[in-house]
Amino acid sequence: MGIGKALTPAVRAVFLDRDGVLNKAIVRDGKPYPPASLAEMEIVETAARDLARLKDLGFLLLVATNQPDVSRGTTTLETIHSFHDTMRQTLPVDEFLVCPHDDHDACHCRKPLPGLLLDAQARYGIDLASSFMVGDRWRDIDAGRAAGCRTVLLDLNYRERGPSLPPDAKVGSLQEAVDWIVRNTQRDSL
Numbered sequence: 479m480g481i482g483k484a485l486t487p488a489v490r491a492v493f494l495d496r497d498g499v500l501n502k503a504i505v506r507d508g509k510p511y512p513p514a515s516l517a518e519m520e521i522v523e524t525a526a527r528d529l530a531r532l533k534d535l536g537f538l539l540l541v542a543t544n545q546p547d548v549s550r551g552t553t554t555l556e557t558i559h560s561f562h563d564t565m566r567q568t569l570p571v572d573e574f575l576v577c578p579h580d581d582h583d584a585c586h587c588r589k590p591l592p593g594l595l596l597d598a599q600a601r602y603g604i605d606l607a608s609s610f611m612v613g614d615r616w617r618d619i620d621a622g623r624a625a626g627c628r629t630v631l632l633d634l635n636y637r638e639r640g641p642s643l644p645p646d647a648k649v650g651s652l653q654e655a656v657d658w659i660v661r662n663t664q665r666d667s668l
Contacts, residue, residue, distance in 0.1 A: 488605035498614035508637030548578035590620035
């Protein structure tokens with residue numbers, strides 16, 4: 479009899495939106511905006527500890543962020559990369575996936591389309607059904623759903639439409655999102 483080869487465990491990921499999830503969004507008239515400068519960027523206080531919990535469970539941590547201000551000409555990719563370099567100093571993120579386009583660019587990567595997640599799935603061999611998308615806006619939840627991930631909405635009471643379909647969980651903070659993912663991951667492994 480031949481010896482069976484060991485099964486390779488599935489690559490699981492947590493996709494995280496950036497602004498409003500890992501760093502505080504700048505909210506004006508009920509609508510969230512990214513910080514305009516490093517001086518305005520405030521990383522969520524519990525983010526390093528929360529992400530470390532996910533890394534301990536073996537999750538790949540990928541930030542999937544729309545940055546349409548690049549297409550709009552009000553910021554540059556270099557500025558976006560400087561934000562990410564700063565975040566890497568304190569957060570255990572594996573990769574930052576950036577869509578620099580605006581809606582009129584008709585790209586495949588701008589959330590709510592799932593292009594950023596699907597590109598990462600192809601690159602890393604991610605099992606999307608065992609993965610999660612955490613976001614603070616309808617675009618994040620719709621992208622996660624379209625990719626086949628479970629979704630967690632950080633409900634920060636923005637004045638904008640909700641997701642096309644309800645998220646799997648609705649929470650008030652990144653810490654609560656991580657708690658929900660941990661509970662569901664432990665339940666899945668039983």
